[in-house]
Amino acid sequence: MSFRNYKEKIDEGDTVILHLSSNLYALEVRPEIKNRKGDMIENVYQTPYGALKVKSLIGTDYGSRVDLPKGWCHVLQPNPELWSLTLPHRTQIIYTPDISMILMQLDLVPGSFVVEAGTGSGSLTHALIRRVRPHGHVYTFDFHEHRTNVARDEFKEHGLEDFVTIQHRDVLADGFGSDLNGKVDAVFLDLPRPWEGIPHAITAFKQQGGRFCSFSPCIEQVQRTCLTLQELGFQDISTMEVLQSELKVSSRKVAVRDLSFVRHKSSESPVEEKPNSEKSYTVAAWPTSTTGHTGYLTVATLPPAFITKKSPNNIEIQNDLTTNCEAMAVDTAA
Numbered sequence: 001m002s003f004r005n006y007k008e009k010i011d012e013g014d015t016v017i018l019h020l021s022s023n024l025y026a027l028e029v030r031p032e033i034k035n036r037k038g039d040m041i042e043n044v045y046q047t048p049y050g051a052l053k054v055k056s057l058i059g060t061d062y063g064s065r066v067d068l069p070k071g072w073c074h075v076l077q078p079n080p081e082l083w084s085l086t087l088p089h090r091t092q093i094i095y096t097p098d099i100s101m102i103l104m105q106l107d108l109v110p111g112s113f114v115v116e117a118g119t120g121s122g123s124l125t126h127a128l129i130r131r132v133r134p135h136g137h138v139y140t141f142d143f144h145e146h147r148t149n150v151a152r153d154e155f156k157e158h159g160l161e162d163f164v165t166i167q168h169r170d171v172l173a174d175g176f177g178s179d180l181n182g183k184v185d186a187v188f189l190d191l192p193r194p195w196e197g198i199p200h201a202i203t204a205f206k207q208q209g210g211r212f213c214s215f216s217p218c219i220e221q222v223q224r225t226c227l228t229l230q231e232l233g234f235q236d237i238s239t240m241e242v243l244q245s246e247l248k249v250s251s252r253k254v255a256v257r258d259l260s261f262v263r264h265k266s267s268e269s270p271v272e273e274k275p276n277s278e279k280s281y282t283v284a285a286w287p288t289s290t291t292g293h294t295g296y297l298t299v300a301t302l303p304p305a306f307i308t309k310k311s312p313n314n315i316e317i318q319n320d321l322t323t324n325c326e327a328m329a330v331d332t333a334a
Contacts, residue, residue: 002014002015002016002077002078002158002159003015003078003079003083003126003158003159003160004158004159004160006077007062007077008061008062009059009060009061009062010029010057010058010059010060010061010062010075011029011058012029012030012031012058013028013029013030013157014028014029015027015028015029015078015157015158016028016029016057016062016075016076016077016078017075017076017077017078017082017083017086018045018047018052018073018074018075018076019073019074019075019076020047020048020049020071020073021048023048024082024085024086025047025086026078026083026086026087027045027054028157029054029057029058030043030054031043031054031055031058042055043055047068047073049068049069049070049071049072049073050068050069050070050071051068051069052066052068052073057075060075062075062076062077063075063076063077079130080096080099080123080126080127080130081096083123083126084096084099084123084126084127087121087122087123088121089121090120090121090147090150090151091120091121091147092120093120093121093123093124094123094124094190094215094294094295095123095294097242097243097244097294098215098242098294098295098297099123099124099127101240101242101297102124102188102213102215102297103127103128103131105211105213105297105299106186106188106211106213106299107185107186107211108128108131108132108136108185108186109131109132109136110131110132110133110134110135110136111132111135111136112131112132112136112185112186113132113136113137113139113183113184113185113186114128114132114136114137114138114139114184114185114186114187114188115139115140115141115176115180115184115186115187115188115201115204116128116138116139116140116141116188116190117140117141117171117176117187117188117189117190117191117197118141118142118189118190118191119140119141119142119147119148119151119166120142120147120190121147121151122151122154122155124188124190125138125140125151125155125164126158126160128140128188129160129163129164132163133163134163136163137163137164137165138163138164138165139164139165139167139176139180139184140164140165140166140167141166141167141168141169141171141176142166142168142169143168143169143170143171144168145168148166148167148168149168151166152166171191171197171200172191172193172196172197172200175200175203175204176200176203176204180204181203181204182203182204182205182206182207183204183206184204184205184206184210185205185206185210185211186210186211186212186213187201187204187205187210187211187212187213188212188213188214188215189201189212189213189214189215190214190215191214192221193221194214194216194221194225194298195221195224195225195227195228198212198225198228198229198232198234199232201302202232202302205302207304207305208304208305209301209302209303209304209305210301210302211299211300211301211302212229212234212299212300212301212302213297213298213299213300214297214298215295215296215297216295216296216298217293217294217295217296219296221296222239222296222298225298226239226298229298229300233302233303234300234301234302235300235301235302235303236299236300236301237298237299237300238298238299238300239296239297239298239299240296240297240299241293241294241295241296241297242294242297243290243291243293244291245286245287245290245291246287247284247285247286247287248284248285248287249282249283249284250282250283250285251280251281251282251283252280252281252283253278253279253280253281254278254279254280254281255277255278256277256278256279
């Protein structure tokens with residue numbers, strides 16, 4: 001339950017983050033685990049600095065130092081940022097630089113209702129939950145049944161089941177379900193063909209409209225998505241790429257020449273030139289290489305319903321999702 005609220009002490013069943021040197025490891029605090037034969041044995045976690053008896057963590061303060069046979073580690077309370085760096089990968093995940101931009105562009109606040117299509121490994125889902133709780137809710141969908149079941153168990157173990165609803169569903173074909181019609185503030189799509197999910201997003205938005213965002217690795221996907229957004233009456237359409245550059249701060253010594261002798265240059269007894277001195281400066285240097293491409297974020301705003309129906313293209317939100325989706329596919333193909 002360590003994800004649900006900030007705590008001082010570690011309890012049995014918590015997920016903790018072990019910080020060893022520059023490495024991070026996620027660990028579930030269980031005194032005993034099953035071995036390959038199905039027998040319960042003492043839970044001993046092997047680290048580069050020796051074995052850690054997991055039951056010794058119960059009652060320990062978060063952030064404290066834990067001694068190991070060949071060194072020590074620090075035990076940290078998990079958050080979405082640390083979890084993104086340590087979670088078991090079931091799919092390629094979205095990392096903190098893109099997640100922070102997604103949360104800002106979707107205009108999410110506590111109490112917002114947001115749809116996520118493409119649960120994957122749950123990296124973004126944890127960040128969405130933290131942003132909209134305690135009165136908001138995240139509805140997340142994945143077309144892969146096994147990933148859906150694993151993610152559902154994971155949310156329950158982390159104590160987040162009250163803030164998220166996960167379903168096994170092909171949203172491109174079946175939409176988000178009639179229960180969400182006109183109820184959500186924002187929609188995020190991480191799917192191979194996001195343009196096919198835009199009509200379903202329109203149906204799910206509240207009457208006052210909402211924010212849309214999609215994550216696509218290829219520019220061809222972005223082009224079709226932007227075309228569909230424009231045709232369906234969205235405004236403020238933009239695409240961005242988040243590239244993180246970390247400046248390295250260091251201290252450098254710079255030679256400083258003493259030019260006082262220049263003042264007496266024309267005198268009969270010139271002053272001898274003094275040797276150079278050094279002065280230390282704190283400087284920031286750009287990295288020699290930058291992080292590579294992750295994906296493009298396409299964001300847009302759906303205006304309130306009465307504005308959308310009066311758009312130049314005279315586009316109205318259709319109740320029949322299948323008809324709308326087919327019509328959109330024909331238009332984009334043309």
